[in-house]
Amino acid sequence: MRQLSPRATLHTIGCRLNQAETALLADRLKRDGYTLVEFGHPTDLLVLNTCSVTVGAESDCRHLVRRTLRHSPHAFVAVTGCYAQTGAEALRRVPGIDLIVGTQYKMHLPDYLPTPATLQKPAEPQVLHARSIDREDFVLPGTGDYEATRANLKIQDGCNFMCSFCIIPFARGHERSRRLDDILREAQALVARGHQELVLTGVNIGQFHQGTHSLLDLIQQLEQVAGVERIRISSIEPTTIPMELLDYMATSSKLCRYLHVPLQSGDDRILKAMNRRYTVREYVSFIEQAVRSVPDLGLGTDVMVGFPGEGEQEFANTLALASDLPFFYCHVFSFSKRPSTAAARMRNTVHSAEVKARSRTLSELSRAKRLAFYQKHIGRRVKVLFESRDVTGRWTGLTGNYIRVAVSAPEDLSNCLRDVTITGAMDGLALGHLAKGDPLS
Template sequence: MENRKKVAFYTLGCKLNFSETSTIARNFQDEGFDRVNFEEVADIYVINTCSVTENADKQFKQIVKKAMKLNDKAFVAAVGCYAQLKPEELASVDGVDLVLGATEKFKITDYINDLSKNDMGEVHSCEIEEADFYVGSYSIGDRTRAFLKVQDGCDYKCTYCTIPLARGISRSDTMENVMKNAKEISERGIKEIVLTGVNIGDYGKGEFGNKKHEHTFYELVQALDKVDGIERLRISSIEPNLLKNETIDFVSQSRTFVPHFHIPLQSGSNTILKKMKRRYLRELYAERVAKIREVMPDACIGVDVIVGFPGETDELFLETYNFLNELDISYLHVFTYSERDNTEAMAMEGVVPANVRAKRSKMLRGLSVKKRRAFYESQIGLDRTVLFEGENKEGYIHGFTENYVKVKTPWNPELVNTLHHVNLTKIDEDGSVRMEFLNVLV
């Protein structure tokens, strides 16, 4: 047993990356490796990269340095989106031994026969057109929730985005495999599944990228609602043009799907939406929010928005600000636009200065705080169901209601991964909500 090699993982970026890291980690364990935390000494460090923000690129170098400090003889492998887009750049980082692109990352154990350090990182990456097969995955990092990947890639051509270059065409898991993975997750005692993918509303396109939909996202939602043992299902992020009324209506009546939607907007200005090549205008977005509110008045609605896109004048930014201010939403995820190679937006005129981007970002983050506070205030006095998480944070245990209100109560290890019926009593100084127990549910 002493000779078993140790492997550690670090994940940058989205929930989809976390689900894929988990799957890669299970492959290593099947091959006889022991998984350890990234802060521990390991024989192999695998870094799953992201290319969405400038920051993720810089973080990569710091993470490699950290691994080398822990064990300067360790074998370091980079996988993921940045590894697909800029393999040579990653390979040249001091300490990196192996770089695997989009199709190779799930076969990583095939490449690790010899753990001796390389002078220069070895690159195995494909032309992205070759990424036409689907690998299912799910993450089970903590005991309370799992990220279940149902779709990969994207056929949209948004002018700021590198994801189609990094992940290839839209393709989906089979319905049978999604159900099998969901059952496996439920058998591990996990209470909540978060559906994830690059563009999950496009679910159903065949494995080899054929444009025909074998099933629709709506059919997937209906089938998952019947899986025994799962208490909660959450839709992570879905394009407004793909979130259909039938899905919203189904969620409102569902046994397991919770009233929480995260819907990318990106801009509240139709001028900018057109420049971004988004597939909707703000009017459709407002309709989606109104429809959710009509059938689920207490639903939590989160919004992605990008500030500082080329051509975003003060007037156009104010269109976004005012649109969001008036919209009945619950919180924002604010992204500052950053230039990415091989995107149409790189060549656009009207570059917004960095200090203006930062100022706009701060304004929208302030709006998000206001929106979340108003949403939490609307929930005080109501009865909700809370799923408690596993960490002791300064003497408190936290959890989320079905509609994504963050609650806290004094630490009690017996509450971990249990569902409780509670009454929300007041907002605490740190912004989370206090509660009183009504009765244990599960």
């Protein structure tokens, strides 16, 4: 017999944009009468928001379905996200999946579920899929449901850049922007729920435009929303960041001094093969300009290893550039052959053992650079938006430039923005105490 209030589990594989969309689906399911339970607990409904960036992400999807059905064999399983768009036929063959919802219908997934009272597994899976994806500006239903102090705010979708390794244009379609009034509506609702930091997210957010309104115009309007303390830009392409945005970041009290700017490779030949829109010199010029313009900028990047044709010299060029530039972390990931992409047809693949070795080398560099960046802040007073206690009982949170800070304090600091003096640093964490003059110090 089902519970009076059916249970729903939502699980996200992949990027911050997927997380934002899952949060919107969670909000709708709660309004429809579901009780949300954590993944791994018995449930009546599993909504799996998938990724197709790598082969591993697709494998994770199939594993998570099997894992859920082991403890909840009668659970209705709905799969959406990028893998549902690019691999619908493969998902149709996975035992236990009941509903497959492609990109065009994703945000209306709850409309295609049986009613909570009649939630039963069908004999055959239903597939809602369209090759053509809308190109028009869009609105989104509801307000993202988040437990964290920070909330993701989707402002854009799709991409026209067509990097040779990337399947996302096939999974999400052409670039399009969310209507400005709808972004502001959700921002106001998120603040009303207590979120002080909004993280702007999309596939290619630097391409956001609404009529004559640019990304900078959007940020300036979001800063006027009462209760917004911080606005953070998520991953953004270097060729889409105007000087005006850097100048504004340098003076704004609410726009975080943080940029995650994908590099992918430090070799011009590989960048050209990737169909990236810059040379090494152009990328370096942008980074130097950003660091000059924005004091104490927190700078992160993505680096791909193992792209076809990446030999020892090409990797050495990437390693040297990643070492020289003032990143304080590198998100390192391996090339994954994706169907329909230009890179899938390229030869001169890199041996998996070499890919792993290169990944380890870059990851070690990233850890060292993060520690050095944190150590540079010892003795400084910074503002930290606290989130939760860690396993040791310390309160942890983030600075505007993305340093994770831990302090010991008996008070409840959850969702509190406090001044902290940084006193030390360790791998992945800065240590500090509430600054003198703070009400709780």
